[in-house]
Amino acid sequence: MASDRLYLDHAATTPILPQARAAMVEAMENWSNPSSPHGDGRAARALLEDARRRIGAALGWGGQIIFTSGASEAIAIALGRASFDRILTSPVEHDSVLRVTPQAERLRVDANGLLLGTSPLCEEEGHETILAIQHVNNETGVIQPLDAIDRKGAVLFADCAQSAGKLPLPDADMIAISAHKFGGPPGTGALLIKDLALIRPSGGQEQGYRPGTENLPAILAMAAALDARRDWLSKAAILRARLDAAIEAAGGEIVARNAQRIPTIASYRMPGLSARAQLIQFDLAGISVSAGSACSSGSLKTSHVLHAMGWDDARAGEVVRVSFGPDTSEKDLDRFAAAWTRMAGRAR
Incomplete structure (x- = not known):
């Protein structure tokens, strides 16, 4: 530029942080597939799992982490494969949420884009409900007070693309993050999930929840970006x-x-x-x-x-x-x- x-x-x-760029270049020397059973593959797997641990520690997340190509894929996995018959979301969500939830019920928002009363909807009997809401709006910067929402037992999915690595994560059941929003490389991200039973498995990698070889250099760079954040x-x-x-x-x-x-x-x-x-x-x-x-x-x-x-x-x-x-x-x-x-x- x-x-x-x-x-x-x-x-x-x-921009990619210098520490993330250096980690990515170094990782390109480790070209083995983390799924391979031989020594080189096991070494790559060890690096992958160490990155998973570091990312969880940096974000204060104690649940599972599924690596993805970014927040959009994490959203598609969480909401497209969720084992729920009812989705609630808002009209101010990112397009990647709106596109994957055409059947969702849209909650009302006020003049600032903040949610108006969710609890009457969340507690509807006879339905398993997931509430999918942004933590920070990508256009206005408005912060949704997710931890204050009375969700009446509904599962909470939080789009944290704009807040991860900047603000503390909300207490959500599933969270989407994207590395290129906090100094990591584009094309990598993660779905943070407390319980894998919330979604249907699909694929041979990431504990059976995503198909395709993991992008190890980008994942290590994402971990380095979070380690280096200030x-x-x-x-x-x-x-x-x-x-x-x-x-x-x-x-x-x-x-x-x-x-x-x-x-x-x-x-x-x-x-x-x-x-x-x-x-x-x-x-x-x-x-x-x-x-x-x-x-x-x-x-x-x-x-x-x-x-x-x-x-x-x-x-x-x-x-x-x-x-x-x-x-x-x-x-x-x-x-x-x-x-x-x-x-x-x-x-x-």
């Missing part, structure tokens, strides 16, 4: 508060302004200028941001998340997302704010 560009799209993917959210909170103030001073609107949000994600509305036009102008200024989720922003549709929060097409179509990484600086955000202010002035 050109050194003069400013990257503020870390919620889409964040607490930078306090710094990010200060930086985002500074940026929020600058955007509001220039006439912008902060999405979910009064909700508890992870400090690494913010969405801003620029009245009078479409998100598409903003993205082009920011890109020409050497600044990388996005309009919502990277998995769907190419479709140019207005955000289903904002619609669920009560935004109309006109307002939702003027929102861009800014997301920080551990090395994002005050100077970086001042540069973005200056570009935003110039753009907003021309849009009036």
